[in-house]
Amino acid sequence: MEDVAQSGTKPRSLMARMLANVGWLVGGKAFGAICSLLYLAILTRSLGLKDFGHFALIFGTSQALIAIAGFQTWRTVVRFGVKHIHEGDWSGFGRLSMMAFLLDVLGAVIGCVIAYIAFYEFATELDLNPRLVDTAFWFNVAALWALVSAPTGIVRALDRFDIAVYVEALVPAGRLIAAAVIAVTGPDLVLFLIAWAAIDLLEAAVYWIVARWLCPQAIQFKFLPRAFEARHENPGLVKFFGITYISATLEAIFKHGPLLAVGYFVGTSAAGVYRLAHQLAQGLSKLSGLLSRAAYAQISRARVSADLTEFRKLASQTTRLAAVGGALVVIAVVTFGGHLLALLGGEDFRAGYAILIPLVLVSSIELASVAFEPVLHSTGHARLSLLARFVTVLTAAVGTSLLVNTYAEHGIAWSLVIGAAVGYLVMGLLAVVTLRKIQSGETTQTAL
Template identity: 50%
Template structure:
């Protein structure tokens, strides 16, 4: 528990610093480019993020889930083969993403209404973003428990963007210069992450371990299935976060979509806390499942779940008390009526936060398909809720989101309860 809290403190500190930097450099970027060019930049950057989500694999989860046993046993050759196995998967996903980027930019640029000047530039930037967003070194750092190192490395991106934004303004702002700077900073961050991982586990990162991909698959039974399930789960989660906004725009128009978007951004800000909690506990649960008895492991799960539940209740109360004021402060009085939308979205974020410990538990106990089933159920409920409640405006779709997250929370709770009870039964029968 103390290690989890320490990990969370490092993550919160790093994300807080990044948030402050991002507010400043986004203000500089938008003001210096103007609305039209900032729109081009946003379209290119947004396309890159979408491609990363579709073509990227969450290899850091695989490193933590299957690498914890090797680290515990000091079996560095096995750990090293797993590193290169995940690295090859990352590289393959990046290449597929580059092919998709080529099709999008050179095949559908007119449909995207993208300026011809930015087609080649946007394609090159997206390729750089895809090649830089590998998560294998992140998994190495996390499974070794070095969240302090991760915080320092991840500070490179917001710090670099902030400094680059001011420098570009001094020499003359344009879309190309911002894209070049953003791409260079992403690549630099990826290189530093790999160097940090190399220095933390030099005995694993030896050349003789490269090429043992087939052996790594044999040494880690279920790793291919785990890859497929976590990829599907993360992709489904990304679609769940973007789908409701598109539904508001389709059914209710752009003005309603704007109000919903601002409320959704605040709710997702609350929801990001659940991601930080999950990242902080993921490696500790993986280690605890290897070295602890089932009773001790279950006690740790209960402790973290109670803390996350308290956080979920706090998020809901904050939305009820300050939702209108926050929206008016950020967007003006016209957005204050979005406070009614923020309430169901915050409730959905609260369910997400309350279940932050569940996915690490199910992954560490060898049941990665359970979170995918829960998210699939949530998506079905969400789609049904959107069609049922769209007549009530953005608030109705907000309640569809809350209902979907509630179903996901209940399904995950049931899965964790069943798995832990089965683990106790197996241990008692030994």
């Protein structure tokens, strides 16, 4: 696991290693983005505004449940696993990985219970067609059991983003093929949902096979009985896990809650328009997710293996790169956003342009802050990122309550911008203060 350049023995800089990972992810996500735009166009034009609204609500609920019940164990595997890998402690890494697997299973079970309550008790509030309730529930069950959080963390901790690209390409490619076949043979909402569920389950199986292949000495069933010993072998793990779980839940509420709010306050058709605008905003802002994945793993690794100067340099360079990327995304969407929505879904969806602009601003703000959370997590200050997430969600919720009755879905979208901006300022300030405290502490130790 030595980080050496391909052409020699000189170690690559931290930024070069992160950009290499981003390069792999960009290649995979560019392919995925093209596939996503194509199958979205097929979906919207095949199903129409109303049925696509139902699809959006069902799929959006599954994404919210995955985020809430999934525990985001990959963060724990990366945060504590890189140290085991650096030291060659494969037994410790194996117990940590198997603990994450068991937590994923627990999360899936809890998520199924929540899904049952959501769809069988609140389907009317979500304006969901009664004939789709059973399908929606089982789709969410499949999505929950297709969680790949633990194996994703294993692959990222091992710094094998190249392999992850190929595995994750299965989903967009599979969805595009399935969408084309269903559209030709007879468009049907239920068939689309069945295909999406089957493809997600396939990806989960392949991810575990790959994790086992990359690290057979750690990914073994023999570590299951002693998996929870990882709590004692990794000081601070329980606290970190709890904080990151709550933080991820708040993030899920911020990302997926607005879609459900649109369905509740405005209606299914509006939810369809919102979903397409949101999907396009996310698709055009994929760089945020790419940098986040690479930055989280590389910054965690840097805190273990690099000095403070290099660590600070990596965080600063990542922030500047992300800010430029965010600005370019906003310019592109302002220029071409309305045409893209009409091209994908037809003229009925062009109205989503007014929603697309604030949603892209949110994605760009998140992109600009991509290095803040990894810095706080890797330095043992995860609770500060949780505070920032709470402020973000609270601000957005207050904004929604004030604007939704007057501006409907547009008010919800602009409330997210306000929340994201406030959260950016808070988390950025906390990250800067944390780095200065660390520098001051290490300088004092050196002087002594």
